[in-house]
Amino acid sequence: MSNKIKHHLTDDLLMAYAAGTLPEAFDLMVATHLSLCNQCRAQAESFDAVGGYVLEEQDETVAMNDKAFAETMALIANGAPIAKPRRPGCSVLPTPLQDYVGGDVNDIRWRPIGMGVKQAILPTSGEATARLLFIPAGSAVPDHSHNGVELTMVLQGAFSDEVDHFARGDVEIADEDLHHTPTADISGDCICLAVTDAPLKFNKLMPRLFQPFLKI
């Protein structure tokens, strides 16, 4: 599965994921991609090892309070927190996305945004947005560019744009300079996860007028 992925995450995203400094929506993108891609997962876990080094080799440590160990044993005696069982990933949504959708692909609450394209905004906090996109087979998302960084990962089907062809697990990283018109393959409907740290800018008048209502 993972050896078919052509378009991967960048080292700066993987290191920031390991360092724990990304906005939640970007964490969700990285966790979803890592669920499908052993190559990036190995890289991310290597960056975790750098974190282990930083933790281990601090110049100064800070002593715990005198009763800290006893208090910790008391907390342990209170028992383990009940872990919510995680769903195994399904054919479309890996586990981290199912956690945010609250179910499977059939539980996504789509809202139409025109020309057959639908989206579902996922509940993340912070300064970035995550949403699922549904692009009917053969259809295009309106031509748009970006104020910030937009990452788009294919979950089902495939799309093409001015850059390349993207299939399940592939991530397209688009910045301010990219104007593109992602078009779903004719062979099937395409579902993507898209995250951005700034609103999209549409290049034709109508979509831009709708933008405030669409929250994109």
Next chain:
Amino acid sequence: MFTEIDTATLDEPVASRPSQKPWRAKKRIKGKPVNRAQDSCDKRAEWVDHVRRIRDAQDQAAFAELFQHFAPRIKGFLIKSGSDAAMAEECAQEVMVTLWHKSHLFDPTRATVATWVFTIARNKRIDVLRKQRRPEPEELGWGPEAEPEQDDILVLQQETAQLRNAMTALPEAQRQLIEKAYFGDLSHREIASQTGLPLGTIKSRIRLALDRLRHAMN
């Protein structure tokens, strides 16, 4: 192989020296025989055994040693990440509680105990200081028949010792920037220029472990 080690562990007194364990005699250290790295490798391999003793026998003495080593480091890490001392104390205790409860989830073929503790402390920081959820990738769990091979554990510990040597050899300014990144003081755009780290060998090792897990799942 694992059964034999496991039995040896359980039969021994809690505070025994790792050098007495027969399987440690097989350990090979690749690369330069730097004393510091050798010490570190021994220590890390020992922590693996501590976590196993907690998992298998709820061994409080093993936990006390882990606590003594890691809790002050977690507390220091959280303070450097912007926490006040009281919050860092509370969080460090909670990280150690998580270590106890999740000892069965630690995979020593993919991480050292220090790395694993770091990930728990990092997630605690995201939860408490940044008040965000932390999406984690799908788990690639293993069944009882796929307990990790001792050699795989040792090789990973050695790769980590090599990473440590490589990090120590970096120019001071670059190492400080990496530390800043992990204390949460660099944005991911600032991180972009810090990513030429020597991760090749450890990455291949982790990749092998991941591929094996995914293969076992399918």
